[in-house]
Amino acid sequence: MIGGTGAINGMLYIHGTRFDYDRWHKEGLAGWDYDSLLPYFEKSIRPVGNETHPQGYVNLNEFNHFDQDYFDMLFNATEELGISRIQEFDEGSYIGYAHLKGTVANGLRASTGKVHLAHVSGRPNLHVIKNAQATKLLFDDTGRRVKAVEFKLKHQTLRAYTKRK
Incomplete structure (x- = not known):
């Protein structure tokens, strides 16, 4: 939701x-x-x-x-x-x-x-994926910026990466 x-x-x-x-x-x-x-x-x-x-x-x-x-x-x-x-x-x-x-x-x-x-x-840089469940935030080496979000969608584990440096 x-x-x-x-x-x-x-x-x-x-x-x-x-x-x-x-x-x-x-x-x-x-x-x-x-x-x-x-x-x-x-x-x-x-x-x-x-x-x-x-x-x-x-x-x-x-x-x-x-x-x-x-x-x-x-x-x-x-x-x-x-x-x-x-x-x-x-x-x-x-x-x-x-x-x-x-x-x-x-x-x-x-x-x-x-x-x-x-x-x-x-x-254009926002993508909302319905029926997905976020399971993990992956941080960069500093631990201060999220570089990807791991999520489950239709029994698959996927990752969405940020493009911003």
Whole structure:
């Protein structure tokens, strides 16, 4: 699928807890701590590029509140049960209830596939292969640039190489 869970009704934007990322870093995944990744999360929801070379970003908005009485009743009930109400899921605990933000724009789904590919879909150097499953990224000798993507398509393992040096 192109676009992750935003393409199948997920549309929730939660990038994970500080605890998980910092634990991965402590376990040996250099650069995977929350503070190192936060700029990338921020970049994904902010306009980037320029008029001649636009780059997509995720539209992050509140979901419409169709009937505030239902939300108030739900939050009052959780408060009576001692379940916390969370203002923002980004930093603290993920246990509780909150109004979540989603990848929606003007009442329509805005999956990552749509927003990132919409600006570049006509480029001759972009090839989207449907029904393929990426299995491995192959890096150059520096370990900083991907030189190929290995993927499975119809029971075959194939590689797509980058042309950029």
